[in-house]
Amino acid sequence: MNTKFVMRGLLLALPVAVIASVVLTLVMNPTRIGRPLDPTPPPPTILAPRGELPTGPVGLQGWARYRGKADRQVVHGFLIRLSDGEIVGVTPAHGFSFSDPDHPLQQIALAAPGQTDFVVEFDRLRGQLGQPRTGGDMTVDYVLLRADQPIDSSFVLTPDSRGAPQPGERVSLFSCSGDGRGSQRILEGTVQSVSDTAVWVLMDELFNPDGMSGSPFVSQYTGQVVGMAIAVNPRGGRLLLGVHPIGSIVQLAESATEFPKIREYRR
Incomplete structure:
Protein backbone atom coordinates (compact mmCIF):
# COMPACT_ATOMS: atom_id res chain seq x y z
CA MET A 1 0.00 0.00 0.00
CA ASN A 2 1.25 3.49 -0.86
CA THR A 3 1.08 5.11 2.60
CA LYS A 4 2.04 8.59 1.35
CA PHE A 5 -0.73 8.50 -1.23
CA VAL A 6 -3.31 7.48 1.39
CA MET A 7 -2.21 10.20 3.85
CA ARG A 8 -2.28 12.86 1.13
CA GLY A 9 -5.79 11.79 0.17
CA LEU A 10 -6.95 12.01 3.78
CA LEU A 11 -5.44 15.48 4.18
CA LEU A 12 -7.20 16.69 1.03
CA ALA A 13 -10.52 15.13 2.02
CA LEU A 14 -10.54 16.51 5.58
CA PRO A 15 -11.14 20.21 4.73
CA VAL A 16 -13.90 19.21 2.30
CA ALA A 17 -15.59 17.15 5.01
CA VAL A 18 -15.34 20.01 7.51
CA ILE A 19 -16.83 22.50 5.04
CA ALA A 20 -19.63 20.08 4.17
CA SER A 21 -20.39 19.59 7.87
CA VAL A 22 -20.64 23.35 8.45
CA VAL A 23 -22.89 23.83 5.41
CA LEU A 24 -25.15 20.98 6.57
CA THR A 25 -25.37 22.53 10.04
CA LEU A 26 -26.44 25.88 8.56
CA VAL A 27 -29.02 24.27 6.31
CA MET A 28 -30.51 22.07 9.02
CA ASN A 29 -30.43 24.73 11.75
CA PRO A 30 -29.69 28.21 10.35
CA THR A 31 -30.20 29.96 13.71
CA ARG A 32 -27.42 28.17 15.59
CA ILE A 33 -24.71 30.43 14.23
CA GLY A 34 -25.19 34.13 14.83
CA ARG A 35 -25.74 36.69 17.57
CA PRO A 36 -27.22 35.10 20.71
CA LEU A 37 -30.38 36.41 22.33
CA ASP A 38 -30.14 39.13 24.95
CA PRO A 39 -31.43 38.17 28.42
CA THR A 40 -35.21 38.39 28.69
CA PRO A 41 -36.26 41.31 30.93
CA PRO A 42 -38.00 40.47 34.23
CA PRO A 43 -41.78 40.96 34.56
CA PRO A 44 -42.51 44.70 34.87
CA THR A 45 -44.70 46.65 37.26
CA ILE A 46 -47.69 47.75 35.18
CA LEU A 47 -49.71 50.70 36.51
CA ALA A 48 -52.41 50.57 33.82
CA PRO A 49 -55.80 49.06 34.73
CA ARG A 50 -56.06 45.30 34.33
CA GLY A 51 -58.41 43.97 31.64
CA GLU A 52 -59.49 40.77 29.94
CA LEU A 53 -58.19 39.38 26.67
CA PRO A 54 -60.59 39.61 23.71
CA THR A 55 -62.88 36.62 23.24
CA GLY A 56 -63.79 37.32 19.62
CA PRO A 57 -61.78 36.86 16.41
CA VAL A 58 -59.88 40.16 16.46
CA GLY A 59 -57.00 39.02 14.23
CA THR A 158 -59.12 49.21 22.13
CA PRO A 159 -55.65 50.78 21.80
CA ASP A 160 -53.54 50.58 24.95
CA SER A 161 -53.21 54.14 26.28
CA ARG A 162 -49.54 53.52 27.20
CA GLY A 163 -48.73 53.50 23.47
CA ALA A 164 -46.60 50.34 23.72
CA PRO A 165 -46.03 47.39 26.04
CA GLN A 166 -43.26 47.33 28.65
CA PRO A 167 -40.10 45.21 28.48
CA GLY A 168 -40.77 41.85 30.12
CA GLU A 169 -44.54 42.12 29.61
CA ARG A 170 -46.46 39.09 28.41
CA VAL A 171 -48.40 39.56 25.16
CA SER A 172 -50.58 37.46 22.85
CA LEU A 173 -50.51 37.46 19.04
CA PHE A 174 -53.99 37.00 17.57
CA SER A 175 -53.49 35.44 14.15
CA CYS A 176 -55.47 33.34 11.71
CA SER A 177 -52.54 31.60 10.06
CA GLY A 178 -50.39 28.65 10.82
CA ASP A 179 -52.85 25.96 11.90
CA GLY A 180 -53.67 24.75 8.38
CA ARG A 181 -57.39 25.48 8.76
CA GLY A 182 -57.59 29.26 8.62
CA SER A 183 -59.04 29.47 12.15
CA GLN A 184 -57.88 31.85 14.86
CA ARG A 185 -54.60 31.00 16.55
CA ILE A 186 -53.28 32.73 19.66
CA LEU A 187 -49.52 32.67 20.22
CA GLU A 188 -47.76 33.98 23.33
CA GLY A 189 -44.51 35.83 23.87
CA THR A 190 -42.53 38.20 26.08
CA VAL A 191 -41.56 41.76 25.17
CA GLN A 192 -37.79 41.83 24.69
CA SER A 193 -37.25 45.53 23.94
CA VAL A 194 -39.22 48.73 23.33
CA SER A 195 -38.35 51.93 21.45
CA ASP A 196 -40.26 54.69 19.67
CA THR A 197 -39.84 52.90 16.34
CA ALA A 198 -40.09 49.21 17.21
CA VAL A 199 -41.13 46.65 19.79
CA TRP A 200 -39.45 43.23 19.69
CA VAL A 201 -41.26 40.21 21.11
CA LEU A 202 -39.63 36.85 21.87
CA MET A 203 -42.18 34.15 21.07
CA ASP A 204 -42.60 31.12 23.33
CA GLU A 205 -42.66 28.57 20.52
CA LEU A 206 -41.36 28.08 17.01
CA PHE A 207 -43.95 28.32 14.24
CA ASN A 208 -44.25 29.26 10.59
CA PRO A 209 -44.73 33.06 10.60
CA ASP A 210 -45.53 33.34 6.88
CA GLY A 211 -48.57 35.53 6.28
CA MET A 212 -48.90 36.70 9.89
CA SER A 213 -47.88 40.31 9.19
CA GLY A 214 -50.61 42.67 10.31
CA SER A 215 -51.79 40.50 13.20
CA PRO A 216 -52.40 42.40 16.46
CA PHE A 217 -50.38 41.94 19.64
CA VAL A 218 -52.53 42.29 22.76
CA SER A 219 -51.30 42.86 26.32
CA GLN A 220 -52.15 39.95 28.60
CA TYR A 221 -52.42 42.48 31.44
CA THR A 222 -54.63 45.22 29.98
CA GLY A 223 -56.40 43.19 27.29
CA GLN A 224 -55.75 46.04 24.85
CA VAL A 225 -53.85 46.11 21.57
CA VAL A 226 -50.21 47.21 21.87
CA GLY A 227 -48.99 46.87 18.28
CA MET A 228 -49.04 45.26 14.83
CA ALA A 229 -46.72 42.42 13.78
CA ILE A 230 -44.44 43.56 10.94
CA ALA A 231 -41.23 41.51 10.77
CA VAL A 232 -39.62 38.29 11.96
CA ASN A 233 -36.01 37.72 13.04
CA PRO A 234 -34.94 34.12 13.84
CA ARG A 235 -32.36 34.26 16.63
CA GLY A 236 -30.74 31.50 18.64
CA GLY A 237 -33.33 28.90 17.71
CA ARG A 238 -36.19 31.25 18.70
CA LEU A 239 -38.42 33.75 16.89
CA LEU A 240 -38.26 37.49 17.50
CA LEU A 241 -41.16 39.45 15.99
CA GLY A 242 -40.84 43.14 15.16
CA VAL A 243 -43.90 45.21 16.03
CA HIS A 244 -45.26 48.64 15.02
CA PRO A 245 -46.20 50.23 18.40
CA ILE A 246 -49.89 51.09 18.78
CA GLY A 247 -49.12 54.65 19.95
CA SER A 248 -47.64 55.45 16.53
CA ILE A 249 -50.65 53.93 14.77
Whole structure:
Protein backbone atom coordinates (compact mmCIF):
# COMPACT_ATOMS: atom_id res chain seq x y z
CA MET A 1 0.00 0.00 0.00
CA ASN A 2 1.25 3.49 -0.86
CA THR A 3 1.08 5.11 2.60
CA LYS A 4 2.04 8.59 1.35
CA PHE A 5 -0.73 8.50 -1.23
CA VAL A 6 -3.31 7.48 1.39
CA MET A 7 -2.21 10.20 3.85
CA ARG A 8 -2.28 12.86 1.13
CA GLY A 9 -5.79 11.79 0.17
CA LEU A 10 -6.95 12.01 3.78
CA LEU A 11 -5.44 15.48 4.18
CA LEU A 12 -7.20 16.69 1.03
CA ALA A 13 -10.52 15.13 2.02
CA LEU A 14 -10.54 16.51 5.58
CA PRO A 15 -11.14 20.21 4.73
CA VAL A 16 -13.90 19.21 2.30
CA ALA A 17 -15.59 17.15 5.01
CA VAL A 18 -15.34 20.01 7.51
CA ILE A 19 -16.83 22.50 5.04
CA ALA A 20 -19.63 20.08 4.17
CA SER A 21 -20.39 19.59 7.87
CA VAL A 22 -20.64 23.35 8.45
CA VAL A 23 -22.89 23.83 5.41
CA LEU A 24 -25.15 20.98 6.57
CA THR A 25 -25.37 22.53 10.04
CA LEU A 26 -26.44 25.88 8.56
CA VAL A 27 -29.02 24.27 6.31
CA MET A 28 -30.51 22.07 9.02
CA ASN A 29 -30.43 24.73 11.75
CA PRO A 30 -29.69 28.21 10.35
CA THR A 31 -30.20 29.96 13.71
CA ARG A 32 -27.42 28.17 15.59
CA ILE A 33 -24.71 30.43 14.23
CA GLY A 34 -25.19 34.13 14.83
CA ARG A 35 -25.74 36.69 17.57
CA PRO A 36 -27.22 35.10 20.71
CA LEU A 37 -30.38 36.41 22.33
CA ASP A 38 -30.14 39.13 24.95
CA PRO A 39 -31.43 38.17 28.42
CA THR A 40 -35.21 38.39 28.69
CA PRO A 41 -36.26 41.31 30.93
CA PRO A 42 -38.00 40.47 34.23
CA PRO A 43 -41.78 40.96 34.56
CA PRO A 44 -42.51 44.70 34.87
CA THR A 45 -44.70 46.65 37.26
CA ILE A 46 -47.69 47.75 35.18
CA LEU A 47 -49.71 50.70 36.51
CA ALA A 48 -52.41 50.57 33.82
CA PRO A 49 -55.80 49.06 34.73
CA ARG A 50 -56.06 45.30 34.33
CA GLY A 51 -58.41 43.97 31.64
CA GLU A 52 -59.49 40.77 29.94
CA LEU A 53 -58.19 39.38 26.67
CA PRO A 54 -60.59 39.61 23.71
CA THR A 55 -62.88 36.62 23.24
CA GLY A 56 -63.79 37.32 19.62
CA PRO A 57 -61.78 36.86 16.41
CA VAL A 58 -59.88 40.16 16.46
CA GLY A 59 -57.00 39.02 14.23
CA LEU A 60 -58.51 39.34 10.75
CA GLN A 61 -57.55 38.21 7.27
CA GLY A 62 -56.71 41.02 4.85
CA TRP A 63 -58.11 40.72 1.32
CA ALA A 64 -57.12 42.73 -1.76
CA ARG A 65 -59.22 43.39 -4.85
CA TYR A 66 -57.24 44.44 -7.91
CA ARG A 67 -59.01 45.48 -11.11
CA GLY A 68 -59.40 42.51 -13.45
CA LYS A 69 -58.37 39.97 -10.81
CA ALA A 70 -60.18 37.80 -8.29
CA ASP A 71 -60.12 38.77 -4.62
CA ARG A 72 -57.14 37.26 -2.84
CA GLN A 73 -56.07 36.93 0.76
CA VAL A 74 -52.79 38.72 1.44
CA VAL A 75 -51.60 39.82 4.88
CA HIS A 76 -53.63 40.35 8.05
CA GLY A 77 -55.13 43.30 9.86
CA PHE A 78 -57.36 44.44 12.70
CA LEU A 79 -59.76 47.17 13.78
CA ILE A 80 -59.28 49.81 16.48
CA ARG A 81 -61.64 52.35 18.02
CA LEU A 82 -60.23 55.85 18.53
CA SER A 83 -61.10 58.03 21.52
CA ASP A 84 -63.74 59.87 19.44
CA GLY A 85 -65.49 56.57 18.62
CA GLU A 86 -64.29 56.28 15.03
CA ILE A 87 -63.22 52.82 13.87
CA VAL A 88 -60.03 52.45 11.82
CA GLY A 89 -58.74 49.49 9.84
CA VAL A 90 -55.04 48.70 10.32
CA THR A 91 -52.86 46.55 8.05
CA PRO A 92 -49.22 46.60 6.81
CA ALA A 93 -48.13 48.44 3.64
CA HIS A 94 -45.91 45.59 2.44
CA GLY A 95 -48.97 43.45 1.72
CA PHE A 96 -50.38 45.63 -1.08
CA SER A 97 -49.35 47.16 -4.40
CA PHE A 98 -50.41 50.70 -5.26
CA SER A 99 -48.24 51.06 -8.36
CA ASP A 100 -49.64 48.65 -11.00
CA PRO A 101 -51.41 50.76 -13.67
CA ASP A 102 -52.83 47.66 -15.37
CA HIS A 103 -54.33 46.18 -12.20
CA PRO A 104 -54.82 49.03 -9.71
CA LEU A 105 -55.98 48.20 -6.20
CA GLN A 106 -59.72 48.81 -5.88
CA GLN A 107 -60.63 47.74 -2.37
CA ILE A 108 -59.27 46.26 0.87
CA ALA A 109 -61.42 44.04 3.08
CA LEU A 110 -61.05 42.28 6.43
CA ALA A 111 -62.58 38.89 7.17
CA ALA A 112 -62.87 36.79 10.32
CA PRO A 113 -61.05 33.44 10.25
CA GLY A 114 -63.15 30.62 8.88
CA GLN A 115 -65.90 32.94 7.55
CA THR A 116 -66.76 33.62 3.92
CA ASP A 117 -68.34 37.07 4.36
CA PHE A 118 -66.22 40.15 4.97
CA VAL A 119 -66.43 41.90 8.32
CA VAL A 120 -65.83 45.23 6.57
CA GLU A 121 -64.88 46.48 3.11
CA PHE A 122 -62.85 49.67 2.69
CA ASP A 123 -62.69 51.91 -0.36
CA ARG A 124 -60.95 54.86 1.32
CA LEU A 125 -57.61 55.33 3.04
CA ARG A 126 -57.24 57.26 6.28
CA GLY A 127 -54.32 59.60 5.64
CA GLN A 128 -51.32 58.84 3.49
CA LEU A 129 -49.81 55.41 2.97
CA GLY A 130 -46.82 54.11 4.81
CA GLN A 131 -44.17 52.10 2.98
CA PRO A 132 -42.77 48.58 3.23
CA ARG A 133 -40.20 48.32 6.00
CA THR A 134 -36.59 47.77 4.91
CA GLY A 135 -34.73 48.54 8.15
CA GLY A 136 -35.35 48.50 11.87
CA ASP A 137 -38.06 51.19 11.89
CA MET A 138 -41.43 49.39 12.08
CA THR A 139 -43.45 52.62 12.20
CA VAL A 140 -43.03 53.31 8.46
CA ASP A 141 -45.01 50.18 7.51
CA TYR A 142 -48.79 50.70 7.67
CA VAL A 143 -52.02 51.23 5.78
CA LEU A 144 -54.85 52.92 7.68
CA LEU A 145 -58.39 52.54 6.39
CA ARG A 146 -61.50 54.66 6.87
CA ALA A 147 -64.64 52.76 7.86
CA ASP A 148 -67.86 54.10 6.36
CA GLN A 149 -70.22 51.36 7.56
CA PRO A 150 -71.40 49.91 10.89
CA ILE A 151 -69.07 47.25 12.32
CA ASP A 152 -69.79 44.61 14.97
CA SER A 153 -67.95 45.77 18.09
CA SER A 154 -66.79 42.22 18.90
CA PHE A 155 -64.21 42.59 16.11
CA VAL A 156 -62.88 45.95 17.39
CA LEU A 157 -59.87 46.40 19.69
CA THR A 158 -59.12 49.21 22.13
CA PRO A 159 -55.65 50.78 21.80
CA ASP A 160 -53.54 50.58 24.95
CA SER A 161 -53.21 54.14 26.28
CA ARG A 162 -49.54 53.52 27.20
CA GLY A 163 -48.73 53.50 23.47
CA ALA A 164 -46.60 50.34 23.72
CA PRO A 165 -46.03 47.39 26.04
CA GLN A 166 -43.26 47.33 28.65
CA PRO A 167 -40.10 45.21 28.48
CA GLY A 168 -40.77 41.85 30.12
CA GLU A 169 -44.54 42.12 29.61
CA ARG A 170 -46.46 39.09 28.41
CA VAL A 171 -48.40 39.56 25.16
CA SER A 172 -50.58 37.46 22.85
CA LEU A 173 -50.51 37.46 19.04
CA PHE A 174 -53.99 37.00 17.57
CA SER A 175 -53.49 35.44 14.15
CA CYS A 176 -55.47 33.34 11.71
CA SER A 177 -52.54 31.60 10.06
CA GLY A 178 -50.39 28.65 10.82
CA ASP A 179 -52.85 25.96 11.90
CA GLY A 180 -53.67 24.75 8.38
CA ARG A 181 -57.39 25.48 8.76
CA GLY A 182 -57.59 29.26 8.62
CA SER A 183 -59.04 29.47 12.15
CA GLN A 184 -57.88 31.85 14.86
CA ARG A 185 -54.60 31.00 16.55
CA ILE A 186 -53.28 32.73 19.66
CA LEU A 187 -49.52 32.67 20.22
CA GLU A 188 -47.76 33.98 23.33
CA GLY A 189 -44.51 35.83 23.87
CA THR A 190 -42.53 38.20 26.08
CA VAL A 191 -41.56 41.76 25.17
CA GLN A 192 -37.79 41.83 24.69
CA SER A 193 -37.25 45.53 23.94
CA VAL A 194 -39.22 48.73 23.33
CA SER A 195 -38.35 51.93 21.45
CA ASP A 196 -40.26 54.69 19.67
CA THR A 197 -39.84 52.90 16.34
CA ALA A 198 -40.09 49.21 17.21
CA VAL A 199 -41.13 46.65 19.79
CA TRP A 200 -39.45 43.23 19.69
CA VAL A 201 -41.26 40.21 21.11
CA LEU A 202 -39.63 36.85 21.87
CA MET A 203 -42.18 34.15 21.07
CA ASP A 204 -42.60 31.12 23.33
CA GLU A 205 -42.66 28.57 20.52
CA LEU A 206 -41.36 28.08 17.01
CA PHE A 207 -43.95 28.32 14.24
CA ASN A 208 -44.25 29.26 10.59
CA PRO A 209 -44.73 33.06 10.60
CA ASP A 210 -45.53 33.34 6.88
CA GLY A 211 -48.57 35.53 6.28
CA MET A 212 -48.90 36.70 9.89
CA SER A 213 -47.88 40.31 9.19
CA GLY A 214 -50.61 42.67 10.31
CA SER A 215 -51.79 40.50 13.20
CA PRO A 216 -52.40 42.40 16.46
CA PHE A 217 -50.38 41.94 19.64
CA VAL A 218 -52.53 42.29 22.76
CA SER A 219 -51.30 42.86 26.32
CA GLN A 220 -52.15 39.95 28.60
CA TYR A 221 -52.42 42.48 31.44
CA THR A 222 -54.63 45.22 29.98
CA GLY A 223 -56.40 43.19 27.29
CA GLN A 224 -55.75 46.04 24.85
CA VAL A 225 -53.85 46.11 21.57
CA VAL A 226 -50.21 47.21 21.87
CA GLY A 227 -48.99 46.87 18.28
CA MET A 228 -49.04 45.26 14.83
CA ALA A 229 -46.72 42.42 13.78
CA ILE A 230 -44.44 43.56 10.94
CA ALA A 231 -41.23 41.51 10.77
CA VAL A 232 -39.62 38.29 11.96
CA ASN A 233 -36.01 37.72 13.04
CA PRO A 234 -34.94 34.12 13.84
CA ARG A 235 -32.36 34.26 16.63
CA GLY A 236 -30.74 31.50 18.64
CA GLY A 237 -33.33 28.90 17.71
CA ARG A 238 -36.19 31.25 18.70
CA LEU A 239 -38.42 33.75 16.89
CA LEU A 240 -38.26 37.49 17.50
CA LEU A 241 -41.16 39.45 15.99
CA GLY A 242 -40.84 43.14 15.16
CA VAL A 243 -43.90 45.21 16.03
CA HIS A 244 -45.26 48.64 15.02
CA PRO A 245 -46.20 50.23 18.40
CA ILE A 246 -49.89 51.09 18.78
CA GLY A 247 -49.12 54.65 19.95
CA SER A 248 -47.64 55.45 16.53
CA ILE A 249 -50.65 53.93 14.77
CA VAL A 250 -53.12 55.96 16.85
CA GLN A 251 -51.16 59.18 16.26
CA LEU A 252 -51.17 58.57 12.51
CA ALA A 253 -54.90 57.85 12.52
CA GLU A 254 -55.84 60.85 14.64
CA SER A 255 -53.71 63.27 12.61
CA ALA A 256 -55.11 62.18 9.23
CA THR A 257 -56.77 64.99 7.27
CA GLU A 258 -57.10 63.31 3.86
CA PHE A 259 -59.20 60.28 2.97
CA PRO A 260 -58.35 59.39 -0.65
CA LYS A 261 -60.18 56.67 -2.53
CA ILE A 262 -58.11 53.52 -2.80
CA ARG A 263 -58.81 53.11 -6.51
CA GLU A 264 -57.50 56.60 -7.24
CA TYR A 265 -54.38 56.43 -5.09
CA ARG A 266 -51.00 56.04 -6.80
CA ARG A 267 -47.53 56.20 -5.32
